[in-house]
Amino acid sequence: MAAPPMPEILPYPTENNPSISDDNPPPPPGLAIPPIPPPFPFPFPFPRIRSVRTGAWLVNYTPVGSTLVAYDGTIRVEAIAGGRRASGDLYQRPTIRIPFPVPRTIMLSPPNPANGIPIQPIRQYRYYLRITKILENITFGTSFDLGLQMFLFTPTSGGSGTWSPAPTAAINCTATMTWIPAPAGYPSSGDYLEGDLKQDGTNTILGRFKMGWLSQYFRKAVVEIDTVAGSEQPLESGNGHNWQTVGDSMGYDLKIHLSERDVLPPSGDGWSDSEMNDAMIKHREAVNLDLEWHYHILAVHLIDSTPRGIMYDSGATDSDHIPREGLGISTHWIIDQGWGTVSGVRFGLAKAPHFRTAVHELGHALGLYHNTIDLGYMNTSDVIARAGTAALPFPANIKWAFADNDLKRLRHFPDIFIRPGGVPFGEANDVNPPLTPDDRALMLDMPELKLEVTPVLTEVPIGAPVRVELKLTNTSDVEVTIPGRIDLKSSCVHGVVKDASGTARSFRSIIGCVDEEPLTQLAPKDSVMKSLTLLRGGDGALFPMSGVSEISVTLRWDLPSAGEAGAQPSAIVIGSTTVFITGASSASHAEAAHKVLTCPDAHLVLALGSTHLTTGFEAVEAAVANDVLCKHWNVVKAKALAKAGKKENGTRLLGGKHECVMSHDEKKKLELLLKEKSG
DSSP states (O other): OOOOOOSSOOOOOTTTTTTHHHHHHHHHHOOOOOOOOOOOOOOOOOOOOOOOSSEEEEEEEEEOOOOOOOEEOOOOOEEEEEEEEEEEEEEEOOEEEEESSSSEEEEOOOGGGOOOOOOGGGEEEEEEEEEOOOOOOSSSSSSEEEEEEEEEEEEEETSEEEESGGGOOOOEEEEEEOOOOOOTTTOOSSSSSEEEEEEETTEEEEEEEEEEESSSSSSSEEEEEEEETTOOOOOOOOOSOHHHHHHHHEEEEEEEEOOOOOOOSSSSEOOOOHHHHHHHHHSOOOTTTTTTOOEEEEESSSSSSSSSSSSOOTTTTHHHHHHHHOOEEEEBBBBOOGGGGTTTOGGGGGHHHHHHHHHHHHHHHOOOOOOOSSSSSSSHHHHHHTTOOOOOOOOTTOOOOOHHHHHHHHSSSSSHSSSSSSSOOOOOOBBTTTTTTTTTOHHHHHHHTEEEEEEESEETTTTOEEEEEEEEESSSOOOOOEEEESSSTTTEEEEEETTTTTTTTEEEOHHHHHHHHOOOOTTOOOEEEEEEOOEEEEESSSOSSSSSEEEEEEEEEEEEOOOOOOSEEEEEEEEEEHHHHESSSHHHHHHHHHHHHSHHHHHHHHHOOOOHHHHHHHHHHHTSSSSSHHHHHHHHHHHHHHTTTOHHHHHHHHSSOOOOOHHHHHHHHHHHHHHHHHH
């Protein structure tokens, strides 16, 4: 008789498998096997096998010689083919001043491991930990070497921040981590280690490093869903996918709060981005982002800026100046013909594409960009719909998952890239700080493309927006893929303005996260003309002082993927110009300029065209009332009024009855608004 097959993996002793580790295991039923004398005395100390458990670990780091400085955070350990991938973040432990009986400063306690994955104040964020070495599989020993690099985050006024040192100058450190019993409060007594962190090469002890396992999840967050009366909640796909499965696939402990069902629209069915932001602030639950990563979804009938969904909170210039906390999704858009089995269906009734869009926009709130490497969550609905076939039509062809490279970002991006209120949308990237040793920059220069930037006016008074014309030319003999839309409502525009003092201020697309990002082909030797109107960026006013300002414009977009795994290639092209900002010519000019330059909502009125932002529209009207600034702001006011149905002002401008500075695109937009309102 043949022997029974052996198991694929031999069991090893654990606390939960006493049949292996007992001194006298019972024989299988029905067999009487006489005892075999042991060749050596029992009990035999079978060596314990250890590994680094996957999930989130609480980390404490105390530098040498420091009584009032310590850091707490997490390390996220992921199982991948062949071993482990890990990353972490550190927050400085808060201190408080005790005034009595003797004034002194004390450091507060570290996070309590019994509370699970810690959420710490965003202002205390300090370091991203790039883990360069970790126990990949198993060991019979009691320790392993943990290698890491620490990158310091320094916030800037607009929230973007800088990282140091540069990736090429990173300092390598190693801690020999030894397993010891966990202190009280940890969920697993056997998954806790401590060791001295030393700088490689010098063997200098930098501090004490501790880590204890907390959770099977890497991160945790809350998603609150409010809806307008008559709108459906985006809860599940209708084919087995819901927020629980999405969270589990990300490795997130994702909690869903179903909140209000009768949010009132401010003006008709259509919602502007600013109106959704205001509704979020008014209707959501009481939120403290220092205690909870809280994202807000608002389901409305229709959205002005896009048919399906948008992460409207895409910068630090929204009403509450907190980026990436809110997203909107429509329910009453009628799906286009050619969209497979849901063509002509109201969006909220098409569960699969409706829920997929909500997940897509949450991905933007978590810092992700569009990703065309597959038909997963971060591709756009229009691309997935066009990819449908007769055998597998949309939405059956949706891949209900994040692409592998996006999963890596969701799990290993720095906290400050992911959490609401962190860096503005568009700042997250894979290379600074670098995520893991296998990351490579795939930012491809496009020598066949030439970007020319030309100012509409070479001299502009302080307080006026600066208008530039962009000319993108294909100098090659073959077609080149370029963005289908190039303006401040697409995701491809970034830039920097350097003023006369040398201070650099960044700007980016104000809307960079809609569920649509078309590409187009630029024919050989052909050009495309676009315009930008610049006023503010994440660091405030772009032109706050007189003198020569240098404007650098960068276009960056994802190239079509051939389906290969790994990082997605992106194209980049850069152009620049200069303008001269003249100083205030009078006290009234200075007052009006001060008002528009210090009012973030004036920028939103300029970019989005809305009269609902009261303070912003008042600032625009103050500029229009000034004899120096009026011609630079007339078209901004006219567009906002035309969008609200008041077209007289715009008609007078286009008829030449008022002096007006406008770009080619601004003129086309005003003409379109007047035509829509009159028709």
